[in-house]
Amino acid sequence: MLRSRLFYICSIIFTFYFAHVQQTTAQITAPWEVDALRAIRGSLSDPLGRLDNWNRGDPCGGNWSRVICYNVTASDGYFHVRQLELLRLNLSGTLAPELGQLSRMKIMDFMWNSIGGSIPKEVGNITSLELLLLNGNQLTGSLPEEIGFVPNLNRIQIDQNHISGSIPKSFANLNKTEHFHMNNNSLSGQIPPELSRLPSLVHLLLDNNNLSGYLPPELSQLPKLLIVQLDNNNFSGSSIPSSYGNITTLLKLSLRNCSLEGPALDASGIPQLGYLDISWNQLTGPIPSGKLASNITTIDLSHNRLNGSIPGSFSGLPNLQRLSMENNNLDGSVPSDVWRNIDFSGNRSLILDFHNNALTILANPLTPPANVTILLSGNPICTSQNQLNISQYCQSTSVVVPGGSTNNDTLCPPCSTDLPHENILRSPIPCLCAIPLHVDYRLKSPGFWDFVPYEAEFQHYLSSGLSLSSYQLEVSTFMWEEGPRLKMNLKLFPNNTALFNSGEVLRLRDMFTGWLITDSDIFGPYELIDFIPGWYENVLPRRTKSSLTTGATVGIVIAAFAAAAILSSLITLIILRRHSSQISKRRNAKKIQMKIDGVKDLTFEELSNSTSNFSDSALIGQGGYGKVYRGILADGTGAAVKRTQQGSLQGSEEFFTEIELLSRLHHRNLVSLVGYCDEDNEQMLVYEYMPNGNLRDHLSGQNFISVATKLHLRIVHLVIISEMCLSY
Structure with a gap:
């Protein structure tokens, strides 16, 4: 009775462990993350059905679109x-708090949708998060303090939403954050001076908000600051801190329409400054006469209350594209050699x-090159009887920021129209046609006013950043937008x-979605508006399938097979020990007749013929038990023939007991037993053949090892339990 109860208990334990191992191998993604993804999907409206497959299979091992593991x-x-790469999917709804359960996520991309509600504070639980990309939605509410404690955050991109409230002081803890893109929201209050503690901050884009108070002079202490863009806020009563003129790293300073008072900034101490815009304020006094950096392309001091003369220091700046001083109180002479x-x-x-x-005086005749436009209307000099030779400069003319498109003129014949082929205009192979990728791209804060002189430099910069040849990139069109920001349509061609x-x-x-293209000083930060595969949409694999390597997937299946095989062997061993006190180590001379449904009784000759007389060319595996050969049975069925070596032979009764047990084991990760051979000095088991290569071809390093290690621990437990059971 005691032995029967012990056997029953052991059977229950083995059943539990087998179920647990099966769950381990079937459940690839952490279960709490699967629950979180389902909650995220449930809080979103997906009218185009792009996330319909989020309810089937496993996220990391299945087919969940835009989930990358x-x-x-x-x-x-x-x-x-x-x-999570949920860029431009026409999603609405809200962001679920369960996002915080994806604690190992690095990139959270919901850009360019119509998602409303607030940013969940639980995002602060994603300690591995590097890119928080929520721009171009309908988000409201305030910024959670908890985001300020995400230690690895590199980029906060929440622009073009309706986020309100103040900037949390906790953001001063973001020691790895390089990009604060919070423009075009409804943020209010003062810019926290505590942000001056940020050691890595490069881009501070806070334009088009409701910020107020004074401009913190402490921002000049930021050691890596390249761009400060605070346009269209209300810092009424505040002046530009003089310390901003000592930010030696600064490339661009834009404080347009901020209700600033006091004197204009002396920026002559900023050695790399390329863009200065302090227009549409209430600045007074003379323009500082210090020489600006030779890099500068744009100087905009317009729409203020500045007086005095135009300094001669604006002459001889080799990269200057625009000098705007309209709508001030400047007097004296018109400069005649700025283009030098x-x-x-x-x-x-x-x-x-x-x-x-x-302006009343023309000290020297104006003889500018043809590419120089001078606007003098509204100055007394234009009404002077003695200055009739400048009438061409006194006409009312509006300045249009230039846009453009690629010149598609070519002597090549048209490309085939059966597919969306286009000519690669600059290909070293003449008249080569190819199918391009299309990318909508935007420079968020460029350091110039006119793109045309920089187009070739941009093509080289971006193509090299993408590891492409320069001719593989074309700027199809470009257009200036409010900001000013420069939107482009790009074409990428194969090599x-x-x-x-x-x-x-x-x-x-x-490269685009991970922000892996290095920022440029002159081109500034960029953003991906849309990546348009076009024709390639139909040939791309699902992203989740690429998230697991083939070896990892096969390794998990193999690990499951190994675990199930060991378990079945242990069960067999216990049953055999229970029914027999010893196993014969020599072959019984007499063959026991036995019939098992679905399992063929095959002869030695049949199996020898199926494996080319057990040829080495048919050998597919080998172990301590013997060898495994690939064969083809008489009915054309593929088979794996396990031929037991002499030292591993069992008695006929035990061999048939094993066959009977194996015939009853059915599992999706186990190959089926299809036959056996029991003749003099030969014992062979015949399994179905799975044509996926051998173990050596498919085992893949850590992916298999990590799963197999977990299974191995469970198997060790089973071995210990089995030994305890066998001892009885």
């Missing part, structure tokens, strides 16, 4: 979500806008072939 398991034995030292080749131009001032392969399309997409 790590390709190795964590220490807990599970795969985890690395990135400027090379006007390569479509370079210069705008000098002095209209609506009090001297007609098509990209799918791996290259995914690589390029990852």
